[in-house]
Amino acid sequence: MRLQLSPWREATCRLRSRRGPAKQVQACRRASGALGLAALAATLAATAPARADDRAEVSTSLFAEKRDGGKGGLTVIHPQADFGIDLGRFVTLDAAYAADAVSGATSVIYQVDAISTATTFSDTRHEGTLGLGFHGRRSRINFSATVGTERDYLSRQFGGNASIDLPGRNTTVALAYSHSFDQVCDKDNGMLSPQESKALTGADPCDKSGGIFGKDRPGMTLWRDLSIDTAQVTITQNLSPTMNLQIAGYGQVLEGFQSNPYRRVRVGPNSPQEHIPSTRDRWSISARLNRFLPSLRSAVHFDGRFYDDTWGVIGGDVELGYSQYIGKSLLLKVHARVYQQRAAKFFKDAFFYQTESTAGAYFTGDRELSPVRNATVGAKLSLITIGGDKPVWGLFDKLQVNAKADVMLLDVLAADSLADNPMGIDKQFIYGNSAIDAVVLQLGLMGNY
């Protein structure tokens, strides 16, 4: 028996089933067309071994932000490629590659004459990941190893995640943990105090003998350790036939060198390398909700998050989204997000460190630690092609082309009262003064085969 569905529902059926292609549409037609047959199909689905789709995805993102009057700016091109294949019925193998080609200019933080002191830079980061997954009828567990390298930073991360569907298959619990052994190239300042330490420059060599497991070479620079432990628990719950909810808790502990080795901060008459604590504990909790609107062939999305850490940064964001199917194969998603954070306890506005003092032992110009409010609005258009009896391009069961654009708006907030910092925040140069701070463009191709 072949039940006729609308094209977009037919497409959905083919995409979401985890069984073989020949059974995908059939099972979903049953689920969509007749309750009795659907129950049978669901029963079969529950008893058959789970099987992931082979998949491939490639994409490239462009991120660009500008500063007024040549006081810095940043352009990042971020290509990514992922491939996943089944090794038998219960094992999957994933491989991924990503890169960042970064170019821009940076000025001395809190330097009045920033234009003449802005220095250009460029760097490329390469990152590779290998993953091995095992899955059963209701559960899966994955292990992964990632290595990322660039001229001045080395990251080696090992992690795992596991998830299980609870009885009824309406609740999924997922746990994830990773440990990262990072190393940061830094200027060898010997026994100098933090206020005397010089910042790293692009001309300093960051050589390392023996590759990613190697040691420092004697010279002008050394590699400092940074250990990052991250854990996350996620609960996903189907609330109704058209609504699901996800709640997540996240914790992270960082130990080691966390300063930007290139960043200089004006402290008194000098411009030493920024100096921040070596330990940071972070946590957050988030909730996401999806609601499908069958009559409109659309869905609304809500996302809220609260964050806190031991440096005093408290933040949160709220995001609303709307997805709309257009015709047989187009999907449009629009979203808007607002975010706000409080400054770290040791972050001070421009000229405070110069005219007053450091904040305890610390001084920083890291804008990630400043008080700020920002907003993002954007849209994503997807062209979805389903192979049917004939694969797309002779290979894919499904092929999806994505194009996305985001615009980021910014509102800089004051960390200190005007009395403490009479020169204000206009010339601290950690942000620009224009309303549009950055844009993101992304093009991607995602296929299941």
Added chain:
Amino acid sequence: MRKPFAFAFSFAIGATAALVALGACGRQAVRAAEKEFLADQVMVFDDDPHEASSDDHIRSNREGAAGGHGAGGGGCGCN
């Protein structure tokens, strides 16, 4: 006790309670035959992994409070 660990302990207790409650009601919440819309890709959290990782990458380099947006998946409960 350090604040994050105190939170983690509290969260673990809360999550366990929520898990029991959700598991209990989840058994009856949505029947298999009613998961047509939940299986749609617009109902899957982080249905485009590259978009999600790219967003996280940008935010972690612009915001001091980035991280912890949950895992992907969801929808039909088909692990």
